[in-house]
Amino acid sequence: MAESYNSTDPIELAPGVFHLGVSDAPNSFSNVPYVIVDGNEAVLIDPGSALPKFFNVVLEKLKKALKGDLKKIKHIIVQHQDPDLCAAIPLIETHCAPDVTVHAPLEAKVLIQHYNFKATLHPLDDDDVLTFGDGRKFVFAMTPYCHFVGSMVTYDTKHKIVFSSDAFGGFTGGMDLYAGPDYPLQLTSFLGQYLGSKRALEYALRRLEQVNSAYGINMICPQHGCVIKKELIPAYLEAAHALHVGGEVDALAAKHGIKLGG
Amino acid sequence: MNPKAIIEEILDTAQKLSLEKDRIKGIFQKSGVTLDGNMKVSAIAGDPLAVLKSLMDNLAEMAVVKISAKQIIRKAGLSL
Numbered sequence: 001m002a003e004s005y006n007s008t009d010p011i012e013l014a015p016g017v018f019h020l021g022v023s024d025a026p027n028s029f030s031n032v033p034y035v036i037v038d039g040n041e042a043v044l045i046d047p048g049s050a051l052p053k054f055f056n057v058v059l060e061k062l063k064k065a066l067k068g069d070l071k072k073i074k075h076i077i078v079q080h081q082d083p084d085l086c087a088a089i090p091l092i093e094t095h096c097a098p099d100v101t102v103h104a105p106l107e108a109k110v111l112i113q114h115y116n117f118k119a120t121l122h123p124l125d126d127d128d129v130l131t132f133g134d135g136r137k138f139v140f141a142m143t144p145y146c147h148f149v150g151s152m153v154t155y156d157t158k159h160k161i162v163f164s165s166d167a168f169g170g171f172t173g174g175m176d177l178y179a180g181p182d183y184p185l186q187l188t189s190f191l192g193q194y195l196g197s198k199r200a201l202e203y204a205l206r207r208l209e210q211v212n213s214a215y216g217i218n219m220i221c222p223q224h225g226c227v228i229k230k231e232l233i234p235a236y237l238e239a240a241h242a243l244h245v246g247g248e249v250d251a252l253a254a255k256h257g258i259k260l261g262g
Numbered sequence: 263m264n265p266k267a268i269i270e271e272i273l274d275t276a277q278k279l280s281l282e283k284d285r286i287k288g289i290f291q292k293s294g295v296t297l298d299g300n301m302k303v304s305a306i307a308g309d310p311l312a313v314l315k316s317l318m319d320n321l322a323e324m325a326v327v328k329i330s331a332k333q334i335i336r337k338a339g340l341s342l
Contacts, residue, residue, distance in 0.1 A: 029326060185275060247333060248332070251336050
């Protein structure tokens with residue numbers, strides 16, 4: 001399997017699970033949508049940016065992954081409301097099944113509607129299940145305040161993959177597919193600044209550990225950065241537990257002489 | 263951690279976040295930090311704290327590196 005991705009080809013991470021990543025190298029950033037095919041249906045997760053230089057890459061990869069049949073896409077999942085994953089919804093929906101549904105956390109729904117797409121927007125709550133294709137099940141786990149109240153991760157019960165959204169994302173200037181020696185720093189640089197609540201992070205991590213203990217996790221697929229293979233998951237969970245988050249508040253409070261409790 | 267050590271850690275981090283070595287080198291040199299052929303700090307022109315402040319200003323054009331540099335500075339207990 002390829003160890004890096006490119007600007008033209010989707011990468012099949014597991015049978016029917018495709019990485020559609022696009023690199024924004026000058027900004028040390030990447031967006032990674034995923035499409036999952038099961039039977040005659042497909043689910044697109046976090047479709048990405050509306051900027052043509054990024055959207056066109058994703059669209060071409062999607063066409064290759066689905067062998068030109070984008071009408072297979074019956075569901076679009078967006079795991080929070082940010083534009084780097086939602087802005088492409090109005091552009092991509094025109095290629096999808098006529099009855100495509102967008103699924104998003106309840107608390108994100110009120111914001112996501114402003115991307116102005118036509119598809120039905122279905123709100124999700126913790127432990128909701130999406131069944132598609134030949135009975136494939138995705139389970140949604142809410143990860144509130146990590147980094148938005150309406151944030152979630154998606155668990156693919158068939159291949160035991162967690163699509164983790166911003167959790168386990170990292171800043172990357174390269175196009176490495178899998179987390180390598182520099183990824184701990186790339187991950188902590190991203191999460192350390194973009195997460196505000198240690199409590200929220202701990203909840204999300206412990207929930208993932210519960211899932212790992214009960215059902216197993218073979219792979220973590222974040223929306224930015226690199227895919228984390230099974231053997232490295234415990235080390236990354238540990239690194240995430242050790243993260244100091246919310247430091248920007250402390251720095252500004254110190255600067256302005258504001259004393260914060262707790 | 264002294265300002266020179268902070269500058270070195272920011273440089274090391276920058277190279278883990280970006281593959282654009284020439285761009286990194288240009289920003290550090292513009293800020294008064296000379297790098298050798300191995301992308302290590304070889305000289306700092308003037309007061310390291312003033313150079314660090316200048317570096318933070320110039321890193322605005324590489325936002326992700328600046329975001330990480332802010333964390334390094336906080337961790338070092340420094341306030342600029």
